[in-house]
Amino acid sequence: xxxxxxxxxxxxxxxxxxxxEAYFVGGSIRxxxxxxxxxDIDIATSATxxxxxxxxxxxxxxxxxxxxxxxxYNGNQYEITTFRTESGYKDFRRPDHVEYVRSxxxxxxxxxxxxxxxxxxxxxxxxxxxxxxxxxxxxxxVTVGNANERFREDAxxxxxxxxxxxxxxxxxxxxxKQAIYQDAHLLQHISVERITLEFTKLLNxxxxxxxxxxxxxxxxxxxxxxxxxxxxxxxxxVIQAVNDLTENQxxxxxxxxxxxxxxxxxxxxxxxxxxxxxxxxxxxxCLMLRKTQPWNKIMLYDAGKETAIDVEKxxxxxxxxxxxRVEQExxxxxxxLAITSREQINVxxxxxxxxxxxxxxxxxxxxxxxxxxxxxxxxxxxxKQEIKEWLQRCNLQQGKKY
Ligand code: ATP
Ligand code: MG
Numbered sequence: 001x002x003x004x005x006x007x008x009x010x011x012x013x014x015x016x017x018x019x020x021e022a023y024f025v026g027g028s029i030r031x032x033x034x035x036x037x038x039x040d041i042d043i044a045t046s047a048t049x050x051x052x053x054x055x056x057x058x059x060x061x062x063x064x065x066x067x068x069x070x071x072x073y074n075g076n077q078y079e080i081t082t083f084r085t086e087s088g089y090k091d092f093r094r095p096d097h098v099e100y101v102r103s104x105x106x107x108x109x110x111x112x113x114x115x116x117x118x119x120x121x122x123x124x125x126x127x128x129x130x131x132x133x134x135x136x137x138x139x140x141x142v143t144v145g146n147a148n149e150r151f152r153e154d155a156x157x158x159x160x161x162x163x164x165x166x167x168x169x170x171x172x173x174x175x176x177k178q179a180i181y182q183d184a185h186l187l188q189h190i191s192v193e194r195i196t197l198e199f200t201k202l203l204n205x206x207x208x209x210x211x212x213x214x215x216x217x218x219x220x221x222x223x224x225x226x227x228x229x230x231x232x233x234x235x236x237x238v239i240q241a242v243n244d245l246t247e248n249q250x251x252x253x254x255x256x257x258x259x260x261x262x263x264x265x266x267x268x269x270x271x272x273x274x275x276x277x278x279x280x281x282x283x284x285x286c287l288m289l290r291k292t293q294p295w296n297k298i299m300l301y302d303a304g305k306e307t308a309i310d311v312e313k314x315x316x317x318x319x320x321x322x323x324x325r326v327e328q329e330x331x332x333x334x335x336x337l338a339i340t341s342r343e344q345i346n347v348x349x350x351x352x353x354x355x356x357x358x359x360x361x362x363x364x365x366x367x368x369x370x371x372x373x374x375x376x377x378x379x380x381x382x383x384k385q386e387i388k389e390w391l392q393r394c395n396l397q398q399g400k401k402y
Contacts, residue, residue, distance in 0.1 A: 001124045002032060008041050011073050011080075012122045014055050020047035022080075023104060023119035023127065030115045033136050034168065043080045044119065046102045052080050066098055083107035092155045092189040105129055112150065112157045113164070114142045139170045147179030155186035159198035162214050166205030172214070180218040187223035195224060196270050203247040212238040225269040230258045241317050248280065252314045255284050279307075287311045297337060297376045305334045338375050339382055345371060347387050355388055356395075367391070 005024060015022040022045040028038045045052060049069045053059045058072035067082035082100045084107060101107065104119055104127060111117040114132040126133060135142050141161050143150040151158050158180045164170055172180070187195065202211050215221040216235040222228055237257035242250055251267070260266045263284045267277040286303050290311050293299075300308055308330045313323040339345060349364040371387055374380045380390040 002038070004028075004038050004041060005032070005120070005124075007074065007076055008043065008078055009122050011043065011056075011071060011078055015043075015045050015047055015052070015080075016122075018047065018051070018055055020045055020051065021104060022047070023121055025081075025108070025119045026111070026116055029118045029120050029126070030132075030136060032120075033118075033133065036168075041076075041078050043078050044083055044104065044107050045080055046083050046104070048082050048100055052082070067100060084110065086110050086153070092152060092186045109144060111144055112154075112160060114144055115164075115170075117144050135173075139168070140173045141165065141170050141176055142173045143176050143179070147176045148183060151179055151183040151186060155183065156190050156194050156198065158183065158187060158218075158220060159190070159195055159202075162211050162218075162220065163198045163202040163205065165214060166202040166208045166211035168205075169207040169210075171210075177214075177218070180214075180220065184219040184223065187220055192225055192269070192271050196272065199224065199270075200247065203250050206243065208245075208250065209238065209240050209243045212242065225271075226260075226266045227258070233258050239317075241320075241323075244323060245313060245317060246310075248276075248283070249310050249314050249317075251280050252283050252287060252310060253317060255280070256287060256314065256318055260284075283307050283310055287314060290315050295333065298373060300330075300333055301337055301340065301372075301376055305330060305340075308334065338378055339372070342368070342372065345375065345382050345387070346384050347371060351384070351388075355391070 005028075008024070012022040012024075022043055024041060025044040026042040028041050031038050047055070049061075049064050049067055052069045052071065053061075056071045056073065060070040060072070062068055062070045062079070063081075067084050069080050071078045071080050083102060083104060085099050085101050087097050087099070108117040108119060108127070108129060114130040114135045116132070117128075117130050118132040119127040121127065130144050141164055143157070143161075161172060161176060161180065165172060202208060205211065212234075215224070216231065216238060221231055221234055227234060234254075234257070237253075242253060245253060255263050255266065258266075263281045264277060267280055272280075286299070286307055289299065295308070295312075303311065309327055312326045312330055316323050316326065334340065345368070347368070349360060349368070352358075352364055352367055353360055371380070371391070374390065375382050375387075380386055
């Protein structure tokens with residue numbers, strides 16, 4: 001058994017010694033079978049949250065209303081969730097009732113897909129009542145039980161299914177896929193935050209092309225922020241080449257193909273973090289400029305290397321060109337810039353005021369920009385004395401005091 005599971009065996013044994021059952025469950029078992037990196041170790045138990053809390057010294061209530069307690073043991077964190085069933089789901093999202101049960105099988109039955117409904121005991125034996133192992137071997141996503149029923153209980157599961165297509169390079173089984181066609185509209189009951197979380201995971205997967213195509217094919221895409229009315233553009237422009245783009249690059253690509261006039265508002269509708277909105281909005285402006293002209297030193301300097309790579313990759317993808325050499329090409333051009341940031345010019349506004357005996361004002365900013373541009377064009381070096389003399393020469397020519 002993998003070390004990450006072995007580390008947790010004392011936790012399971014502690015619960016067992018108190019007379020309860022405990023198993024590894026969920027994504028970690030799936031990823032273990034797939035030989036993928038394991039993030040978090042989830043444990044399911046017949047003990048109630050109160051019983052779990054009484055057994056460990058360090059616990060944190062992270063979702064006690066759903067039966068989850070975080071246990072910190074030997075520096076590792078484990079989410080321990082009481083076996084439960086769910087019922088209600090009047091609003092297509094959260095269950096009205098969570099009921100604790102003492103049977104593992106009932107707990108596995110409430111899980112979304114068969115690949116996520118496998119438990120493993122401390123000896124490494126699988127408990128797999130829904131043939132999840134076989135589904136993993138066939139790389140197929142199958143709901144536990146009737147797909148329509150499961151999506152009507154919680155419509156987010158449709159997004160989860162498609163994000164797993166991207167992340168795991170799996171396919172949807174036919175019944176599961178048909179149910180998404182039928183139930184796509186239920187996604188409107190799901191909060192933007194939860195949709196965005198799944199979409200972001202999708203964009204970080206290696207098979208995003210298939211997953212984005214499925215969003216479009218099944219009609220789910222209509223219910224995603226800011227897309228209504230733009231489905232056709234989305235569908236036509238989801239191409240195989242997006243698989244070679246990073247998350248940020250796909251966002252940029254989507255902004256471009258969907259012809260978004262106000263990227264800030266569009267991205268805010270998705271409730272993306274403001275730092276990301278800012279970065280992408282800036283990149284979008286740069287992409288618009290790139291569409292009108294080739295790179296020059298100033299553009300490259302203003303963009304910065306990361307943005308330049310993102311923008312150029314998206315630009316070439318939009319033109320159907322290969323992006324293979326972008327990183328290398330941009331890096332070479334970038335390395336040849338005389339400076340890559342303002343900090344490398346050791347002239348300050350204070351220096352300018354002293355040199356020319358003029359009070360501060362907008363001229364400072366303008367002059368610093370002039371210096372920056374001149375250095376980039378190699379009209380002057382970045383050294384202080386050189387800059388001073390150069391400025392004096394310029395001013396003399398222009399008959400200005402400074
Ligand atoms: P990830 O690798 O993204 O963590 P995961 O499968 O572990 O994937 P989690 O959101 O961490 O996903 O959920 C843990 C487990 O809880 C899942 O494996 C699944 O068994 C169950 N689960 C999560 N969300 C749902 C849902 N919406 N409906 C039913 N079961 C769910
Ligand atoms: Mg998980």
